[in-house]
Amino acid sequence: MNAVLAHQSLCEGIVDQSSIAIVFGDREGIVRLWNAGAETMFGWTAGEAIGKSMDMIIPEKHRARHWEGYDRVMETGVTKYGQSVLAVPASTKDGRRISIEFNVVLLKDADGRVLGIAATMQDVTARWERDKALRARMAELEAKLKQAGVVTENKS
Numbered sequence: 001m002n003a004v005l006a007h008q009s010l011c012e013g014i015v016d017q018s019s020i021a022i023v024f025g026d027r028e029g030i031v032r033l034w035n036a037g038a039e040t041m042f043g044w045t046a047g048e049a050i051g052k053s054m055d056m057i058i059p060e061k062h063r064a065r066h067w068e069g070y071d072r073v074m075e076t077g078v079t080k081y082g083q084s085v086l087a088v089p090a091s092t093k094d095g096r097r098i099s100i101e102f103n104v105v106l107l108k109d110a111d112g113r114v115l116g117i118a119a120t121m122q123d124v125t126a127r128w129e130r131d132k133a134l135r136a137r138m139a140e141l142e143a144k145l146k147q148a149g150v151v152t153e154n155k156s
């Protein structure tokens, strides 16, 4: 087979160039992989991020819960976010706050020992803002209807 199309080389190309931000942290939570999507989403280059703690993108008030979950997963080798999505705020290099959604991919060696974990993250800030504006608009309209006696109770 053409070496360029070999599985490993395809995997490398896809991970490196994906617009989904892919970040791998080792057992200690140190960044070991930071792809092009992560550079664009968070503003830090791979050179700046690799070797540092992933705290650089975690807003301070979420760090305790993150590390509690992270250390537990490194210890047990079990995570619930392989299938379900974790939605959280994240920090960028220029100090913006964005809304992200991510899954994780837990990596183990041949003996089943956890090597670390990758997060595949998408920036959902625009959708988040739109939903927030819609919720506010709906609450406003419901209040008006209630005032006009059209609805008597707010079920949301």
Ligand code: HEM
Pocket (backbone or CB within 6 Å): 023, 024, 025, 054, 057, 058, 059, 062, 065, 066, 067, 069, 070, 073, 078, 079, 080, 081, 086, 088, 089, 090, 091, 104, 117, 118, 119
């Ligand atoms: C970017 C900002 C991030 C924030 C704000 C954040 C925040 C959180 C929070 C609040 C939890 C607790 C969730 C719960 O108890 O249900 C958590 C758990 C976790 N986070 Fe993060 N996190 C971030 C990034 C990352 C990244 C980049 C990775 C991995 C490379 C990661 C890996 C994990 C793991 C493995 C858990 C435990 C999941 C489990 O309980 O199964 N997080 N994080």
